[in-house]
Amino acid sequence: EAQVTQNPRYLITVTGKKLTVTCSQNMNHEYMSWYRQDPGLGLRQIYYSMNVEVTDKGDVPEGYKVSRKEKRNFPLILESPSPNQTSLYFCASSPQPNREKLFFGSGTQLSVL
Amino acid sequence: QKEVEQNSGPLSVPEGAIASLNCTYSDRVSQSFFWYRQYSGKSPELIMSIYSNGDKEDGRFTAQLNKASQYVSLLIRDSQPSDSATYLCAVIQGGGSYIPTFGRGTSLIVHP
Numbered sequence: 078e079a080q081v082t083q084n085p086r087y088l089i090t091v092t093g094k095k096l097t098v099t100c101s102q103n104m105n106h107e108y109m110s111w112y113r114q115d116p117g118l119g120l121r122q123i124y125y126s127m128n129v130e131v132t133d134k135g136d137v138p139e140g141y142k143v144s145r146k147e148k149r150n151f152p153l154i155l156e157s158p159s160p161n162q163t164s165l166y167f168c169a170s171s172p173q174p175n176r177e178k179l180f181f182g183s184g185t186q187l188s189v190l
Numbered sequence: 191q192k193e194v195e196q197n198s199g200p201l202s203v204p205e206g207a208i209a210s211l212n213c214t215y216s217d218r219v220s221q222s223f224f225w226y227r228q229y230s231g232k233s234p235e236l237i238m239s240i241y242s243n244g245d246k247e248d249g250r251f252t253a254q255l256n257k258a259s260q261y262v263s264l265l266i267r268d269s270q271p272s273d274s275a276t277y278l279c280a281v282i283q284g285g286g287s288y289i290p291t292f293g294r295g296t297s298l299i300v301h302p
Contacts, residue, residue: 117198119294120234120278167233175222175288181233
């Protein structure tokens with residue numbers, strides 16, 4: 078089954094404790110991205126990647142890191158989480174984002190205390 | 191800054207009515223337009239895509255695009271309670287961008 082898999086689904090952590098949210102897709106998509114969604118603010122892009130070893134900042138990259146060492150995986154790293162990073166995070170992939178739909182993961186609800 | 195604007199709502203319509211959702215965008219050379227539906231706590235799912243001026247119909251859904259007015263809309267005919275969700279407009283801006291920019295979404299409530 079074609080899918081984007083995100084883990085974990087829920088995560089509660091404390092300020093400053095490094096964490097990684099994993100994202101994997103099995104559709105051989107070149108484009109992958111991370112979004113955060115906050116009430117009243119919609120989906121805002123954090124980082125995206127057009128291919129292996131190619132990443133670029135989105136609209137809200139501060140406090141986040143990503144890597145794209147393999148085509149299927151695109152982890153999101155928070156090196157020192159802060160409470161303002163409490164949010165719902167989505168990973169997405171697409172074969173061609175300007176003409177094809179985005180396939181979204183099921184989301185990760187992160188709470189930073 | 192390139193922007194995609196949507197009325198946050200909620201838009202409330204009775205069952206069986208037509209729901210009209212609107213989206214405006216700032217970049218005149220935007221090229222691709224998408225409507226996603228998102229149920230509470232779930233991930234967005236694509237409903238419609240439209241690339242050229244005019245109407246595009248798919249079942250109960252019609253997307254309308256007017257590039258001169260920088261306006262894209264989604265009509266839902268015979269609205270059902272199951273259509274109650276947040277509808278996100280996404281736009282591929284111009285300048286060689288391949289990255290969709292999302293509006294903040296419109297909450298739709300269809301009451302029986």
